[in-house]
Amino acid sequence: MSSKQAAELALSVFATSDAGLAMIAPDDRVLMTNPAFERLFGGAPPSELLARLQIASWGEAAHQEPVLTVNGRTLRIKVMALPPGYFVNCEDITDQFDRSAREAKLARTDRLTELGNRQLLRERLQALLHDSGPGRDSHALLTIDLDRFKAVNDALGRNIGDALLCLVARRIRATVSDQDVIARLYGDQFGIIQSNRPQPASAIALAQRLRDLLSRPYMLEGQLIEVSARVGIAPLTQGTTDADQVIKNADLALNRAKQDRAADYCIFESSMDQTMRARRALETDLRRALALREFALVYQPQFDLQSGRVTGLEALLRWNSPTRSPVSPMEFIPLAEETGMISLIGEWVLRTACRDAAAWPDDITVAVNVSAVQFANRALSTTVLSALADSGLDPRRLELEITESVMLDARGTALGVLQRLRATGVRVSLDDFGTGYSSLGYLRSFPFDKIKIDQSFVRGTSEDPGNRAIVRAIASLGQNLGMATVAEGVETTEHMERISTAGCTHVQGYLISRPLPPEQVIAFLAVSKTAPPTSVSDRSKVA
Ligand code: C2E
Numbered sequence: 001m002s003s004k005q006a007a008e009l010a011l012s013v014f015a016t017s018d019a020g021l022a023m024i025a026p027d028d029r030v031l032m033t034n035p036a037f038e039r040l041f042g043g044a045p046p047s048e049l050l051a052r053l054q055i056a057s058w059g060e061a062a063h064q065e066p067v068l069t070v071n072g073r074t075l076r077i078k079v080m081a082l083p084p085g086y087f088v089n090c091e092d093i094t095d096q097f098d099r100s101a102r103e104a105k106l107a108r109t110d111r112l113t114e115l116g117n118r119q120l121l122r123e124r125l126q127a128l129l130h131d132s133g134p135g136r137d138s139h140a141l142l143t144i145d146l147d148r149f150k151a152v153n154d155a156l157g158r159n160i161g162d163a164l165l166c167l168v169a170r171r172i173r174a175t176v177s178d179q180d181v182i183a184r185l186y187g188d189q190f191g192i193i194q195s196n197r198p199q200p201a202s203a204i205a206l207a208q209r210l211r212d213l214l215s216r217p218y219m220l221e222g223q224l225i226e227v228s229a230r231v232g233i234a235p236l237t238q239g240t241t242d243a244d245q246v247i248k249n250a251d252l253a254l255n256r257a258k259q260d261r262a263a264d265y266c267i268f269e270s271s272m273d274q275t276m277r278a279r280r281a282l283e284t285d286l287r288r289a290l291a292l293r294e295f296a297l298v299y300q301p302q303f304d305l306q307s308g309r310v311t312g313l314e315a316l317l318r319w320n321s322p323t324r325s326p327v328s329p330m331e332f333i334p335l336a337e338e339t340g341m342i343s344l345i346g347e348w349v350l351r352t353a354c355r356d357a358a359a360w361p362d363d364i365t366v367a368v369n370v371s372a373v374q375f376a377n378r379a380l381s382t383t384v385l386s387a388l389a390d391s392g393l394d395p396r397r398l399e400l401e402i403t404e405s406v407m408l409d410a411r412g413t414a415l416g417v418l419q420r421l422r423a424t425g426v427r428v429s430l431d432d433f434g435t436g437y438s439s440l441g442y443l444r445s446f447p448f449d450k451i452k453i454d455q456s457f458v459r460g461t462s463e464d465p466g467n468r469a470i471v472r473a474i475a476s477l478g479q480n481l482g483m484a485t486v487a488e489g490v491e492t493t494e495h496m497e498r499i500s501t502a503g504c505t506h507v508q509g510y511l512i513s514r515p516l517p518p519e520q521v522i523a524f525l526a527v528s529k530t531a532p533p534t535s536v537s538d539r540s541k542v543a
């Protein structure tokens with residue numbers, strides 16, 4: 001091809017290209033443009049474009065590809081040094097650009113509520129955290145969780161649940177300012193980044209407004225729905241650099257607010273993180289404890305004041321961890337209940353206690369504490385019956401100790417389980433009576449065999465006449481209902497005297513005996529048959 005032919009070809013490509021092409025002199029004079037270039041810039045003088053591009057300053061380094069918006073179009077511009085000037089190629093990427101902008105927006109939007117989503121919240125947080133200026137202290141993250149949302153969702157169905165979330169989103173949007181970022185994090189949890197305000201005062205004010213507005217009733221498909229909201233606040237103080245950490249901090253504060261019935265909101269403090277870590281470590285160890293055989297039972301005698309004999313023993317769980325100092329059941333049982341581990345642990349307790357008791361004299365009972373969470377599982381009665389069958393223990397020698405919280409279950413599952421078990425001969429005691437709701441209705445709704453009066457009343461009998469009156473009242477209530485009454489926590493002879501005058505039928509406490517390891521129970525029972533309670537307690541000091 002001759003050079004003339006090549007030049008003609010280049011010219012026709014130049015003239016017909018879809019891209020806007022131009023040759024520009026180093027002094028910004030336009031030497032040559034193609035029709036696409038003129039179409040692109042329409043009435044806009046190329047001088048304006050040139051001013052924005054500042055071609056003269058590009059020199060030899062003309063390799064960048066800036067994206068500019070001119071006349072509402074998005075253009076990617078390539079500039080190439082081509083002596084005697086510059087060759088400019090403008091590509092219209094408006095459609096492509098809009099699509100990716102749309103996709104980016106969609107990826108950061110919560111489809112249900114059309115608020116932002118977790119990704120958006122994280123990115124905006126991260127951007128604020130990069131800013132190390134004095135303004136850093138003027139931002140805070142708030143996380144919001146609805147109380148009772150799950151109940152609404154379960155009872156009224158997902159569609160109503162979703163519609164409720166949209167209404168909540170709308171109320172949140174109406175509460176915050178335009179510059180704040182709102183997102184739905186998951187389920188019924190929302191997040192707000194509040195920026196450029198005095199903190200934490202502004203976040204607290206917002207939390208109170210949210211709490212107020214979100215707990216007003218909602219009307220959905222003719223139903224009036226009430227939920228309320230709790231708020232966790234994490235200020236973006238200096239020193240935090242990680243968005244996920246801030247989200248976690250707000251969640252910790254939110255959890256604290258949920259635990260405290262009276263709190264609408266809670267502000268994160270670093271001690272919460274430590275408490276949470278300690279709890280998680282305890283949980284990890286507890287999960288292993290059953291498999292590693294770190295649990296043991298001890299047995300505390302119950303003394304019958306009428307016959308002057310020990311009639312039964314209560315099984316109490318101990319956790320002998322090789323790495324921890326002794327952990328009280330008051331600390332690890334609630335954790336086991338929250339995590340659901342109590343079902344497995346409770347089954348171990350039942351089976352072990354029945355097996356141990358089967359070796360005791362025939363007239364001695366064993367009492368086992370069963371927590372409310374265990375009753376949520378219908379398999380509990382099967383477990384009890386199987387523990388009895390495997391050990392060969394007579395059902396009449398097993399007593400289940402339950403607390404009032406068991407009776408609070410509205411569906412009556414627990415009551416059904418208790419009735420079924422009682423029909424087989426198993427006995428049922430009401431533990432810690434006097435501390436909870438102490439509703440007399442519970443005493444009527446189930447024929448308990450025993451009422452155990454909480455130790456706080458028993459130990460308080462010496463100082464407080466009120467306590468004495470309560471013990472007396474419960475004892476006479478038991479007498480009238482045909483239920484035995486056990487005073488717990490009897491430590492001194494003085495307690496013992498007051499308890500027996502009050503009319504209780506049984507006592508349990510350090511005065512009779514501390515809880516005993518299983519291997520000492522039989523010997524203890526042999527001695528107690530022949531000795532009065534105080535000498536029994538002398539004997540128990542060995543344990
Ligand atoms: P509880 O069922 O009311 O058990 C009585 C608690 O009082 C036991 O504490 C016992 O050691 C203690 N105690 C007995 N006599 C005296 C006394 O004279 N003075 C004092 N100061 N304390 C006395 P422990 O063993 O620490 O158990 C605490 C609670 O943990 C129990 O209260 C029970 O609610 C729960 N628990 C223990 N073992 C189990 C179990 O196997 N399953 C379940 N679900 N809960 C258990």
Ligand code: MG
Nearest residue numbers: 314369401431
């Ligand atoms: Mg008990």
Ligand code: MG
Nearest residue numbers: 431432452488
């Ligand atoms: Mg008790």
